[in-house]
Amino acid sequence: MTGLYFSGTGNTKHCVEEFVRYFDSKNQTVSIETPNIDNILANEDVIILGHPTCFSNAPKIVRDYIKNHTEIFAAKKVFIIVTMGLFSGDGAGCSARILRKCGAEIIGGLHLRMPDCIGDNKMLKKTLEENKSLVKQADIKIQSAAKQLKEGKPFKEGLNLFYHIAGLFGQRLWFYGKSLSYKDKPDINVKKCTGCGLCVKNCPMKNIEKREETIIHKKRCTMCYRCVNNCPARALTILGKKIYEQCLFEKYK
Ligand SMILES: Cc1cc2nc3c(=O)[nH]c(=O)nc-3n(C[C@H](O)[C@H](O)[C@H](O)COP(=O)(O)O)c2cc1C
Ligand code: SF4
Ligand code: SF4
CATH class of the missing domain: 3.40.50.360 (Flavodoxin domain)
Incomplete structure (x- = not known):
């Protein structure tokens, strides 16, 4: 098994x-x-x-x-x-x-x-x-x-x-x-983003790329919320406009 x-x-x-x-x-x-x-x-x-x-x-x-x-x-x-x-x-x-x-x-x-x-x-x-x-x-x-x-x-x-x-x-x-399909997500608040690159490294779809001092996303998001919940600057959102909680399993065990 x-x-x-x-x-x-x-x-x-x-x-x-x-x-x-x-x-x-x-x-x-x-x-x-x-x-x-x-x-x-x-x-x-x-x-x-x-x-x-x-x-x-x-x-x-x-x-x-x-x-x-x-x-x-x-x-x-x-x-x-x-x-x-x-x-x-x-x-x-x-x-x-x-x-x-x-x-x-x-x-x-x-x-x-x-x-x-x-x-x-x-x-x-x-x-x-x-x-x-x-x-x-x-x-x-x-x-x-x-x-x-x-x-x-x-x-x-x-x-x-x-x-x-x-x-x-x-x-x-x-x-x-x-x-049905992959999405053109997430939305990035460029004023908050520090360019740390964590979201680029973590994305399972390689949907995020670092370009000079900022990041850009493509159209291959599976909406897993990993980047949103891990961003140290709380700079990413997908369905909403504001972060209420960064939800990660480790907090709840
Ligand atoms: C884009 C999206 C859609 C979701 N849709 C549902 C849903 O239809 N019904 C539900 O009960 N939970 C929904 N959820 C919640 C997740 O299924 C749930 O939190 C899950 O345990 C996350 O698992 P993971 O930590 O392994 O990614 C959704 C989460 C996301 C990010
Ligand atoms: S994890 Fe957040 S702060 Fe770091 S590059 Fe991505 S959006 Fe910017
Ligand atoms: S939600 Fe998941 S698939 Fe979409 S950009 Fe963020 S880490 Fe990548």
Whole structure:
């Protein structure tokens, strides 16, 4: 068993690591951003795939990763873990539908509420204690889901028709356009930016470039919020205009 994840701000990384560790502390967990992981995954029968929900869909970077690596997933057993701030409907179902087209067998799905990572939106913000409590509850659910998979009775969250309808009508129809393609983001406040280059280094899409004393972004943003939540100058925003909180998993464990 190997854990495989995409995580903008650390929530999903933590959840996949916890799940996989339950089976054997020596099990590996790797990011889809790590180079040359194809050979690690090639020899595995079971992959635990984790990703955040993005407007009730799998992030574009994850959907593209699966489509560009069909050979990795063919004939594999895949258990899907989806993290979310509030609600995803059929979060696991979104990636399951693509994975099945690659020939993967979906053995289960787990939905986990975690701290919201949209640092420039006030709506879903919680206190530090509330976020810590969310992580604790998620950890308990992870243990229970891992135990059930071990016993051959895996959680199937996100995978049936009921979830599909909830995902579609609960949210995806209204926000469908937002998750279809990569974006021309983030917005930079040039007065605040110090040109430190951290966002350039961290972006999973190589969407940000340093040009002389400033940075520019291209049109390949997957809206993971990593740059926004890590910028020391709070100079970046995406959906909002102001930073309310820099949301990073390390603060909540
Ligand atoms: C652009 C964007 C869209 C999101 N859409 C949803 C959503 O539709 N439903 C939800 O419950 N959470 C949503 N979230 C919250 C994240 O799914 C959640 O915070 C997740 O745990 C982040 O995981 P990560 O730290 O591994 O990136 C969204 C976050 C971002 C950045
Ligand atoms: S991380 Fe922030 S301060 Fe540093 S270069 Fe990027 S936008 Fe500027
Ligand atoms: S620009 Fe920022 S939000 Fe967009 S993909 Fe890169 S790190 Fe993520």
